[in-house]
Amino acid sequence: MKKFLNDPKNFVDEMLEGIYLANSDVTYVNDDKRCYVKASPKPGKVGIATGGGSGHLPLFLGYVGEGMLDGAAVGGVFQSPSAEQMLEVTKYIDQGAGVLYIYGNYTGDIINFDMATELADMEDIKVLSVVGNDDVASSVVGEEHKRRGVAGIFFLYKAAGAASEEGMSLEEVARVAEKAKDRTRTIGVALSSCVIPEIGKPSFEIGADEMEIGMGIHGENGISRKKLTAADPLVDEMMDKIFAEQDYKAGDGVAILVNGLGGTPLEELYILFRRVHQLMSERKVNVKHVWIGEFATSMEMAGASVSVLHLDDELDRLMAAKADTPFFKHFAK
């Protein structure tokens, strides 16, 4: 295993120590480094929390900061945090206006966030939830509730975070997140496995000339494994899945996220984006917001995903708003 680490058991907590030493804008509560929160909560603002397994940086905790989220409960690598950890985060970030949970559609996370919601209710904290399920490869149309949440959750964070900064109520922030969810689609492709530190070897095998379209960010099965093609036909095939589901009309606006899974050079993400932009231009769809880089990774996995948010005026405004976290910075436009 070629990793920079000490004892694999300490991987997550030493990483968290590094993050806290690097950034005074974030801290932790309940004497538990895995209960990660913004150091200065904003009185009266709706709190937004997320959570999930480690190994996906900047997901999840990387989006805690101004204009985005207020806290995140962090689990071991690819493991859900506990309901108690989520509750501690919730109690800290509640500033009297309630708390919205935004997290990905995974069984462990659902169980724990649901339990945290009940525990918060006993503390008289009102909690609503929006569950990201943007991965079009993980189930068919009509069964969207079975789909995994992947990189497109970024758009939910961005929209809800900006809405909360604008002073919207809990119900309004949840409405915005739900709308962003309904209008977000993601498709990914993996070229290599990742290595979980405590396991020390690749999670799965993939041939030297193979790719897997639709693989999940924990290595879950995709929809097809085949020989790696050139970038343009690959993007065409990926985008067909997205175009089949969202009716982007001429003149519509979209936000695009081209996400690297960890081991793919930034250069290649721009080559993928180039083709995505061409396909949008052919349809006369306006690419109004673009983010390209690593936004939701699987450790050192080689691969990429494309997420598209179908904008309306409100989402367009919220995408343009300022965000400033240790891992994500966006100047207002």
Add this chain to the structure above:
Amino acid sequence: MKKFLNDPKNFVDEMLEGIYLANSDVTYVNDDKRCYVKASPKPGKVGIATGGGSGHLPLFLGYVGEGMLDGAAVGGVFQSPSAEQMLEVTKYIDQGAGVLYIYGNYTGDIINFDMATELADMEDIKVLSVVGNDDVASSVVGEEHKRRGVAGIFFLYKAAGAASEEGMSLEEVARVAEKAKDRTRTIGVALSSCVIPEIGKPSFEIGADEMEIGMGIHGENGISRKKLTAADPLVDEMMDKIFAEQDYKAGDGVAILVNGLGGTPLEELYILFRRVHQLMSERKVNVKHVWIGEFATSMEMAGASVSVLHLDDELDRLMAAKADTPFFKHFAK
């Protein structure tokens, strides 16, 4: 070769197309996509240009933007751009106050930037140069002029860019860059090779349990190849090389850049930073600015480098200033 690309010959130009499609703040001159410039130069400001081979994103062009650089000439993967390309960038970014070149210490770049300086002189554009040579592994003390420029050039860009935004003269901006250069040291470690698209196979071999301390960002030989150790003793060994050269006294301030070479997860960079911070704290040195992520890569190479800038009051102020490029965003503090 597992890469997202079309014809490898078009790798650089398709990547550039993607960048221009994604960002309206940058453009190109002389009808040559490799002559990359800020779309709106600021009248009267000293222009700052860099240049070098592709394959290192966000180096080099990624630092073109507000508070950083004004232009960059871009070569093929790991190849220097031409003197003519540098001249075209220089002509465009000169706003009457002259141009500073900041680039890394590589033979091809030196030849071409020197020639561009002569060509610019014939056009009555005053040019000064500062050549980054921060890699302590690439030559001994007393022969610093033989050292390669690596990730620490980021500090030169940041300092000079902020100085230029403040309205300093060409000579003053060059003085600031030269000072940042004198006070910057970098040490790297590589765990795997990268693959140049037109070659299609790893540039070198390295054993499954080996690391090479001091390897260059094009795979140049380092100072020792041995079995990969745990992160903390590795950082201790790396930092010894830096501590041997710069006299950081109790109470001094430093800026730290922990840079991933492309294939190393962000989580691991924070584990490395944690130990760097511990070593600085033991010496009562104040870590005042921290950047952790991918700042100068070698395609998909696994590995990392640590750069330290020994601050003074002026450099501290310049590090804190706003920067806003498509690849690097920093809110003023």
